[in-house]
Amino acid sequence: MIIDTLITNRTQADVDYVNTLTAKWLAGTITNDEKAEWLAGLKGAYNYTDLNRVGEAVEYVADILNQSGRSISPTAKQNWTVADIPTVAQMSAFLTDLTLLKSSVSGVTVQIPSNMNNLDYQTANRIEQLILAVYNAINRERADSEICGIAICGAEGVL
Amino acid sequence: MAKTLRNHSYVGIAFGNIDVTAGSDGEWVGNVLPWSNNTTIDFTHIYNNTVVTLELNRWSLNGSQVILPTSVNDGLVGDAMSDGDGDIDFTIERDFTFSHALPGITVTFDELTNEFPLSVTATFVDESENEYTVTVLPNEVTEEFEQVCETTRHVELNITKMLPYRRPRIRTTLWGIGYSYTNADLVSVTQSVDVDPLARRLPQEKFSFTILDYDHKFDPDNPSGVYATINRGAPITVAYGYELDNGKIEWLAPDTYSLDNKPTFASSKVTFNGTGLLATMTNNYYKGMLGSTNFYDLAVDILEDADLTPSASGDDPWDVDESLKNMYTVAPMPIQSHAACLQMIAHACNCRLYTDDQNVIHITPFGITPVGVFSGTLTDNGHVWISSWDSVDYGGDNDSTYATLELNRWVLGSYQEIAPVTDVSPKGYVSSYMSDSSGENLGASWEKTFDILHDIPRVVITFDDVLGEYPNTIVVTYYDRNGDVIGTKTEHPDSETYMVESEYEDCARFTVAVTDTRIPYRRARVSRVAYFETDYSLTLASVKQDTIVTSKLDKLRNVTVAEYSYTPSNSNLTKLYEATTDETNLHIEYQLASNITISVSGGSVVSSEVYSQAADIVLTSGTKTIVVQGITLNEGSVVHTYQYGSSGEDDIEENHLITNKTMADAHADHVATYLQLRNTYDASYRGSPELEAGDIISLQTLYDNVVYGIVLIDQLNFNGAISGNLKVKGLA
Numbered sequence: 094m095i096i097d098t099l100i101t102n103r104t105q106a107d108v109d110y111v112n113t114l115t116a117k118w119l120a121g122t123i124t125n126d127e128k129a130e131w132l133a134g135l136k137g138a139y140n141y142t143d144l145n146r147v148g149e150a151v152e153y154v155a156d157i158l159n160q161s162g163r164s165i166s167p168t169a170k171q172n173w174t175v176a177d178i179p180t181v182a183q184m185s186a187f188l189t190d191l192t193l194l195k196s197s198v199s200g201v202t203v204q205i206p207s208n209m210n211n212l213d214y215q216t217a218n219r220i221e222q223l224i225l226a227v228y229n230a231i232n233r234e235r236a237d238s239e240i241c242g243i244a245i246c247g248a249e250g251v252l
Numbered sequence: 253m254a255k256t257l258r259n260h261s262y263v264g265i266a267f268g269n270i271d272v273t274a275g276s277d278g279e280w281v282g283n284v285l286p287w288s289n290n291t292t293i294d295f296t297h298i299y300n301n302t303v304v305t306l307e308l309n310r311w312s313l314n315g316s317q318v319i320l321p322t323s324v325n326d327g328l329v330g331d332a333m334s335d336g337d338g339d340i341d342f343t344i345e346r347d348f349t350f351s352h353a354l355p356g357i358t359v360t361f362d363e364l365t366n367e368f369p370l371s372v373t374a375t376f377v378d379e380s381e382n383e384y385t386v387t388v389l390p391n392e393v394t395e396e397f398e399q400v401c402e403t404t405r406h407v408e409l410n411i412t413k414m415l416p417y418r419r420p421r422i423r424t425t426l427w428g429i430g431y432s433y434t435n436a437d438l439v440s441v442t443q444s445v446d447v448d449p450l451a452r453r454l455p456q457e458k459f460s461f462t463i464l465d466y467d468h469k470f471d472p473d474n475p476s477g478v479y480a481t482i483n484r485g486a487p488i489t490v491a492y493g494y495e496l497d498n499g500k501i502e503w504l505a506p507d508t509y510s511l512d513n514k515p516t517f518a519s520s521k522v523t524f525n526g527t528g529l530l531a532t533m534t535n536n537y538y539k540g541m542l543g544s545t546n547f548y549d550l551a552v553d554i555l556e557d558a559d560l561t562p563s564a565s566g567d568d569p570w571d572v573d574e575s576l577k578n579m580y581t582v583a584p585m586p587i588q589s590h591a592a593c594l595q596m597i598a599h600a601c602n603c604r605l606y607t608d609d610q611n612v613i614h615i616t617p618f619g620i621t622p623v624g625v626f627s628g629t630l631t632d633n634g635h636v637w638i639s640s641w642d643s644v645d646y647g648g649d650n651d652s653t654y655a656t657l658e659l660n661r662w663v664l665g666s667y668q669e670i671a672p673v674t675d676v677s678p679k680g681y682v683s684s685y686m687s688d689s690s691g692e693n694l695g696a697s698w699e700k701t702f703d704i705l706h707d708i709p710r711v712v713i714t715f716d717d718v719l720g721e722y723p724n725t726i727v728v729t730y731y732d733r734n735g736d737v738i739g740t741k742t743e744h745p746d747s748e749t750y751m752v753e754s755e756y757e758d759c760a761r762f763t764v765a766v767t768d769t770r771i772p773y774r775r776a777r778v779s780r781v782a783y784f785e786t787d788y789s790l791t792l793a794s795v796k797q798d799t800i801v802t803s804k805l806d807k808l809r810n811v812t813v814a815e816y817s818y819t820p821s822n823s824n825l826t827k828l829y830e831a832t833t834d835e836t837n838l839h840i841e842y843q844l845a846s847n848i849t850i851s852v853s854g855g856s857v858v859s860s861e862v863y864s865q866a867a868d869i870v871l872t873s874g875t876k877t878i879v880v881q882g883i884t885l886n887e888g889s890v891v892h893t894y895q896y897g898s899s900g901e902d903d904i905e906e907n908h909l910i911t912n913k914t915m916a917d918a919h920a921d922h923v924a925t926y927l928q929l930r931n932t933y934d935a936s937y938r939g940s941p942e943l944e945a946g947d948i949i950s951l952q953t954l955y956d957n958v959v960y961g962i963v964l965i966d967q968l969n970f971n972g973a974i975s976g977n978l979k980v981k982g983l984a
Contacts, residue, residue: 139311178305180320213315
């Protein structure tokens with residue numbers, strides 16, 4: 094499930110590791126295993142795979158929200174490639190989707206960045222934490238409604 | 253206490269054997285991305301950010317990349333990407349309009365991500381179509397492609413191997429090869445700066461170093477040497493370092509010079525001579541026009557005409573003070589070198605002309621007073637009748653204080669006088685407010701309002717220096733021109749003379765609130781306020797024994813300043829120039845005139861730029877006769893005499909740009925202020941690279957612990973250790 098692939102635990106060490114491995118490649122000292130690791134995309138860098146994963150997860154959570162009576166239509170691009178160069182407009186759409194998710198449930202306090210400039214690992218983590226938080230919130234909401242039943246809960250107040 | 257022995261000192265010199273004209277000759281051509289900037293890579297440019305792309309693992313999560321569209325300059329970015337094996341075939345090329353003698357090329361790749369290609373070939377093509385290629389497998393972000401080509405007309409860079417999924421990026425191409433030298437290479441280094449505070453002559457900013465050259469690389473007779481490729485104007489940077497007590501070397505910010513001429517080679521030693529940027533501006537400026545113009549516009553026009561290389565940050569390499577926008581002349585600038593033009597402007601406008609350590613030219617107001625350029629007014633929120641700000645700029649009569657009855661202040665045996673009812677001597681500021689029995693709640697404040705905006709790196713406040721008392725807490729607040737607070741500093745002085753340092757720029761005034769004195773029942777006192785751009789103090793311990801020479805100018809009697817005017821010699825057109833020529837591009841110079849007309853027989857004028865003493869004319873082809881006519885102008889002058897004493901020397905100031913009485917008055921006042929500073933100190937000392945000519949420093953003499961002075965000449969020598977010579981004008 095796409096939710097299970099979200100990355101929320103990037104660290105400075107991951108960022109440093111990008112520099113280390115890249116420097117090793119440039120110096121010709123990189124091993125074949127490290128090359129394969131580098132070519133798979135490193136956690137301390139933001140790659141097209143990250144944008145696609147987030148886009149896919151947003152759509153997945155939006156579907157669940159829509160099944161719960163919301164109406165959310167993510168618009169962000171999901172077919173990023175290594176040759177793409179993101180623009181402010183595209184990244185605004187990317188962040189707008191996150192804002193839509195966040196505003197569709199209550200109790201999610203994870204901050205959404207105002208833009209994607211100067212992205213650091215903490216912000217990259219928060220983006221995916223937000224999706225996870227919304228996913229968990231809607232699941233709790235659905236579980237609650239299954240346990241007590243909306244009609245009964247609603248009736249309790251007037252009984 | 254200052255150490256009598258200094259730790260080991262170091263010198264590092266970077267000499268760029270670079271053709272500085274190549275950067276502005278042509279441009280790089282290649283298949284690049286739309287936001288690629290191919291022009292800034294031709295000079296040293298500071299890149300701060302890079303644009304986000306999705307090249308594998310390039311968008312590092314270190315907070316340094318920005319999304320398009322952005323104003324960020326990313327240098328040259330190729331529109332090609334290496335494949336999964338890193339293979340790529342990307343070429344940029346460049347044609348020169350004239351030949352360049354190059355020792356090679358130095359290329360800086362993607363320095364912000366510290367990435368570089370893995371295989372690059374540089375090809376140089378000379379005038380005879382001979383090709384010289386050099387292939388480098390880079391192992392760092394800046395690589396040199398060393399290949400002498402004395403008549404280079406075409407250059408190509410071909411990148412064939414990179415990291416997988418990478419676009420080529422180039423930040424800088426320097427047209428030459430850099431060399432660096434340290435203590436072990438250097439035979440000697442001499443650096444000398446001589447700036448006339450009155451700008452009556454051009455500053456002398458000279459640098460020279462000699463190295464051992466056993467390989468004869470710089471020997472003009474060596475056919476495989478690089479002598480032929482060394483270009484006048486090539487950049488030289490020098491940095492001085494001190495070994496700290498922990499063994500590390502602390503390097504000072506480097507100074508930048510331009511190579512003055514080809515080096516001289518003798519006995520396996522080669523000597524390079526450099527100058528400040530001003531000294532390289534030897535081409536003539538001939539575009540002077542009769543009519544009112546402000547000095548700022550005039551200076552900028554001259555600087556732009558000089559076609560200087562931008563600074564490392566991409567900015568114009570000059571800083572002309574805005575106050576020159578309010579000073580005017582009607583005189584046409586005489587035809588002379590660009591540097592001489594700037595010197596005339598600085599002299600007329602009472603400014604200092606110099607280049608800083610980054611080789612940026614400055615025309616800056618220069619206040620030749622004990623407060624330097626920091627003139628203005630001092631006021632307070634309440635003071636007693638014995639208080640006076642009049643002496644505070646000068647230090648006043650610091651030998652004694654007026655007796656007051658603040659608890660335990662009238663110390664028996666101390667230098668205290670009973671204040672007279674009238675005609676009190678200025679002994680500094682004394683507040684009317686007094687601290688309470690806890691030494692708190694003083695409530696005194698004073699402020700300095702500057703005549704013009706200033707950066708205020710250091711303000712030195714002397715409090716009660718007779719009693720040696722000082723407040724416990726002062727709050728210094730800095731304001732901008734609109735009265736808004738720029739910043740505040742709360743300080744706790746630890747001696748009667750205390751330095752407040754700040755990084756605030758463009759301050760209009762600052763206030764000092766004295767909140768508590770720690771000692772009960774005390775008024776706030778200030779005996780001196782001084783302003784420094786450096787905290788340097790030349791003590792007797794740092795001066796070579798018996799080398800201080802004090803000289804004293806004669807008294808000043810008169811200053812005369814000529815005020816110039818320009819009037820038509822007659823109302824008829826005079827023939828200024830006549831010639832028959834086959835040329836199509838003609839530059840002609842003639843005597844000063846107005847109402848200039850150009851007539852051509854046998855051809856016609858395609859375009860023309862006409863100035864008061866010169867014209868640039870484009871003509872049709874063929875043989876033609878050109879005649880230039882105009883109304884010639886006479887230059888006249890009225891000499892104003894300003895008397896400053898009944899006997900002594902007379903000073904004569906003649907500057908053809910001074911064309912109104914207001915500027916003549918101001919100039920006389922400025923000159924007289926300087927010439928009435930009569931003491932000059934020369935000394936050999938241990939040498940301080942952080943000092944610059946024009947700095948106001950404190951110095952210790954045989955008779956005074958603290959004398960303030962302006963550094964006029966600063967010379968440094970290095971032959972294994974640093975030493976120096978200073979000439980300082982006392983500000984007493």
